[in-house]
Amino acid sequence: MALMAFKSSRRIETLAVHAGQPVDPATRAVTTPIYLSTTFERDRDGEYPVGLSYSRDNNPNRASLEACLAALEDGREALAFSSGLAAVTAVVQGLKPGDHILAPADVYHGFRRVVGEVFAHWQLSVSYVDMSDLAAVEAAIQSNTALIWVETPSNPLLKITDLRAIAAIATKRQIPTVCDGTFASPVLQHPLEWGIDIVAHSTTKYLAGHSDVTGGALVVREPHPLFASARISQRVGGSVPSPFDCWLTLRGIATLPLRVRAQAQSAQQVAQFLSQHSRVEAVHYPGLESHPGHDIAARQMTMFGAMLSFQLQGTEEEAMRVAASTEIFTRATSLGGVHSLIEHRASVEGPDTRTPRNLLRLSIGLENTADLVEDLEQALKVS
Numbered sequence: 001m002a003l004m005a006f007k008s009s010r011r012i013e014t015l016a017v018h019a020g021q022p023v024d025p026a027t028r029a030v031t032t033p034i035y036l037s038t039t040f041e042r043d044r045d046g047e048y049p050v051g052l053s054y055s056r057d058n059n060p061n062r063a064s065l066e067a068c069l070a071a072l073e074d075g076r077e078a079l080a081f082s083s084g085l086a087a088v089t090a091v092v093q094g095l096k097p098g099d100h101i102l103a104p105a106d107v108y109h110g111f112r113r114v115v116g117e118v119f120a121h122w123q124l125s126v127s128y129v130d131m132s133d134l135a136a137v138e139a140a141i142q143s144n145t146a147l148i149w150v151e152t153p154s155n156p157l158l159k160i161t162d163l164r165a166i167a168a169i170a171t172k173r174q175i176p177t178v179c180d181g182t183f184a185s186p187v188l189q190h191p192l193e194w195g196i197d198i199v200a201h202s203t204t205k206y207l208a209g210h211s212d213v214t215g216g217a218l219v220v221r222e223p224h225p226l227f228a229s230a231r232i233s234q235r236v237g238g239s240v241p242s243p244f245d246c247w248l249t250l251r252g253i254a255t256l257p258l259r260v261r262a263q264a265q266s267a268q269q270v271a272q273f274l275s276q277h278s279r280v281e282a283v284h285y286p287g288l289e290s291h292p293g294h295d296i297a298a299r300q301m302t303m304f305g306a307m308l309s310f311q312l313q314g315t316e317e318e319a320m321r322v323a324a325s326t327e328i329f330t331r332a333t334s335l336g337g338v339h340s341l342i343e344h345r346a347s348v349e350g351p352d353t354r355t356p357r358n359l360l361r362l363s364i365g366l367e368n369t370a371d372l373v374e375d376l377e378q379a380l381k382v383s
């Protein structure tokens with residue numbers, strides 16, 4: 001089933017509501033129905049009249065979601081997966097034994113696990129480098145480097161990678177680039193515009209936006225061999241999202257631009273509050289002028305996002321006590337939903353984490369900003 005990309009000259013709020021989601025031709029339903037059928041009838045001549053045969057291969061709800069994701073990134077095509085890490089796995093499956101990967105030192109910890117555990121017998125090598133140091137990136141490239149993976153803003157230190165500079169370094173040597181854009185969402189940053197080959201998302205986070213569905217996505221602007229192999233991984237390997245998961249994700253996307261902008265505005269105020277607090281040693285938020293990546297973030301993002309972290313002046317135990325004392329912030333992992341979350345990141349990442357022990361990560365939700373600031377204020381007082 002080919003869903004025409006909704007006119008891409010439209011703006012993101014319009015695309016979020018309409019792209020890939022025409023009125024249902026069979027029933028005139030305004031909201032796309034959920035197609036649970038796993039199989040579709042062939043014509044008498046054996047043809048598939050609308051291009052649908054079996055739902056692992058293609059499904060109307062997945063086609064809708066993919067068309068919408070492609071439009072949001074101003075891309076050409078998208079693939080939807082059953083999780084963000086399934087999307088990562090699909091990219092890595094396109095590499096050959098002996099290939100070398102360059103990834104950020106503070107990459108999402110699940111990436112390390114995919115490469116180290118899922119691909120343990122694949123004979124891949126990885127160099128983890130500080131991607132904000134372009135000389136270090138150049139120095140780490142090897143003759144067998146087959147993928148440069150970037151993540152910006154990064155987790156949990158909110159480091160900023162210069163997408164245009166990385167794309168230039170990679171293009172010169174014809175090395176494919178993928179940017180995990182989960183923290184920014186397509187509302188705040190378009191990696192493809194800066195020359196990155198593939199953008200990856202955990203749609204579990206801002207895109208679906210309500211902490212109620214797991215999913216992942218890849219989007220490209222130009223056909224790319226790694227995207228073609230990821231499609232095989234999705235359709236033949238079978239890491240597909242269910243029709244209901246696709247429907248829920250699209251339902252979340254309708255409000256994505258409004259949510260993310262409100263959340264980013266709130267985060268800026270929370271970051272400013274924390275940066276002036278006497279018990280706080282450091283705040284990591286690219287919207288603060290003191291952040292080392294502030295100028296690059298100002299160029300490649302339209303706002304600075306709704307994720308931040310801070311280090312308490314004190315021990316791990318004291319940081320834990322602050323997290324234990326919040327009343328609105330929920331103590332939970334993940335991000336991008338309507339609930340504000342607080343998390344002691346080092347203990348989630350396990351024994352080999354590089355995250356400072358006194359660091360707390362915040363995902364700013366949609367509650368009232370003053371309430372959130374007051375909640376942190378009292379938690380920092382009582383603990």
Ligand SMILES: *Cc1c(COP(=O)(O)O)cnc(C)c1O
Pocket residue numbers: 083084085086108110151155180182183201202203204205214215216
């Ligand atoms: C959550 C997350 C992932 C993994 O996505 P899942 O949907 O949990 O599999 C990848 N990258 C980043 C930046 C994330 O936050």
